[in-house]
Amino acid sequence: MQGVVIVAEDRLARRPGDYERFVEAITYQDGRVFADARGTKDLYSEDTESMGLFGAVISKMEVRKMQRRMRRSHRMRAEQGLPVGGTRPFGWKPDRLALDPQEAPLVRQAILDLIAGRSLYSITNQWRQEGVKTSLGNEWLPSSLKLTVQNPRVCGWREINGELVRDSTGNPVVGQWEPIVSPEQWMAVKNIFDARKGHFIYRDGRVGHILTPDFREPNYLLTGFLRCGRSKPDGSLCNASLRVTHSKDCIQHIYLCPTKTAGGCGGVGRRGDMVDLYISEAVLAKLEEVQLAASADPVEWSGKAEYEDAKSRLEELRVQWTAGNITNELFFSVAPDLEKRIARLRTEAQNFTAAAQRRQARSDTDITEIRRRWYLAEEDGGLPLTIKRSYIREALLAVIIYPSGKGRRKFNPDLLEPIWREG
The missing domain is CATH 3.90.1750.20 (Putative Large Serine Recombinase; Chain B, Domain 2)
Known part of the structure; x- marks a missing residue:
């Protein structure tokens, strides 16, 4: 390399450290040439190097100013409710204001x-x-x-x-x-x-309050709900989660307790289609019972009065502080606690509203329509498997399947014990 020619100084380096490394590299050997739009410069001169370093500092300051202006502009447009540039959001026309009809x-x-x-x-x-x-x-x-x-x-x-x-x-x-x-x-x-981190049924029988929803499309209706009801020598239940398997002489899937090496006992198995049918009918019947309760008058959030009171107190505190009626020490010692309390109550209000919206979505769907679509194939308008499982999840905690004895036996629904949710 014999030298470097640049068109604009701000393209060479935007930080002082970058400029220093450039000068060290080009002056490592004597006789190299450096030139910009105004002509040649002697980087071997300390004065020229200092001026270039000062220019790099100015460039860095300009970059930071641009970043601050962009952040302020972005914030101002957001506070005015104006749309921003970038990729067109899916659902809106190119103007980002009107909805796309498709x-x-x-x-x-x-x-x-x-x-x-x-x-x-x-x-x-x-x-x-x-x-x-x-x-x-x-x-x-x-x-x-x-x-x-x-x-x-x-x-x-x-x-x-x-x-x-x-x-x-x-x-x-x-x-x-x-x-x-x-x-x-x-x-x-x-x-x-x-709420991705939900609760579940533990191996020792303890039951959580919320089952984790499906975030992947499952393959079978009752995966994760079925538990082995075979008794251990100490009298406790196996309680292992049943898995799905297939047999050469059975075209239907089979729910089976894992082997001892896999954490189960391997002593319970049941024909999957019959279990799915029986539990589906039980859940649909349960939904019919609770539909009237779901359509009852909505309950108000119990923390609404406390939330409004906290917001009013904080606003009054701000007014008094702005007017100079209270000291900085008093304001900044009281305001943070109120702000934390308001944030906590706001989160509770959002969770309550979300739960109410979920219940409303359930009650808006006629159980007769749910039953009709339950047994249809999805391509024929049937319910997706994840929605069926969500109905089961809201009705059931688990289903315990008890052993039916050795050999093949006729399907006995009495050996299935649904564990219903309370309330």
Whole structure:
């Protein structure tokens, strides 16, 4: 290398450290030439090196100014409810304000299906089969669908760095674009993904309060629900989770307790189609019983008065502090506790609203229609398997299958014990 010619100094280095490394590299050997748009420069001179280093500092300051201006502009547009640039969001027209008549209904139905218990994988598989593409023309993935339905834009809100943009009163800023779903429906979906870490039935028999929902499309209706009811020598139940297997002389799947080496006892097996049919009918009958309760008058959130009181107290504290009636020490010692309390209550309110939205989605569906679609194939309008499992999950904690004796026996539903949820 005999030298370097540049067109603009800010293209050479934007940080002082970069410029120092460049000078050390080019002056490692004598006689090399450096030139910019104004002519040649002697980098072997300390004065020239110092001027270049100063220019790099100025460039860095300009970059930071640009970044701050962009952040302020982004925040200002968000607070004004204006859409931002970038890739066109799926569901809206290129103006980012009006809804796309083909895409918006797909997003709305996907959110309603997720609330009802359908999995991301089931929805993306259906969209792929129907030829639905992203706004960039790519195939849909569960991860991309998750980003779409979790974006508060679908209900008319904005978020920056994972936080909702709020006005001076603490309420979310409503954007100027048309929403696809209601805020309650979006919060219901957000609550589903926030609650991924659910509880389950432990090996020692302890029962959690919430079973983890399906995030992948399952293959069998009762996987994870069935438990072995064979007694151990000490009188306790095996309680191992039954797995699915197949036999050469049986065209149906079989639910089977794993072998001892796999954590079970291997002593219980039952024909899968008969178990699925019996539990399906039991769950449908249970849904018919609770449908009237689900359609009853909604219950108000018990923390509403406390939430409003905390917000009023914080606002009054701010007014008094702004007017100079209270000291900085008093304000900054009291305000943080109130803000934490408000944040906690706001989260509780969102969880309550999400649960109510989920119950409403259940009650809006006629049990007769559920029963009709339960036994249809999915391609014929039947319920997706994940939605069936969500109904089972909300009705049942588990199903204990007791041994029927040696050899092949006639299916006996009395050897199946559903463990129903309370309430």
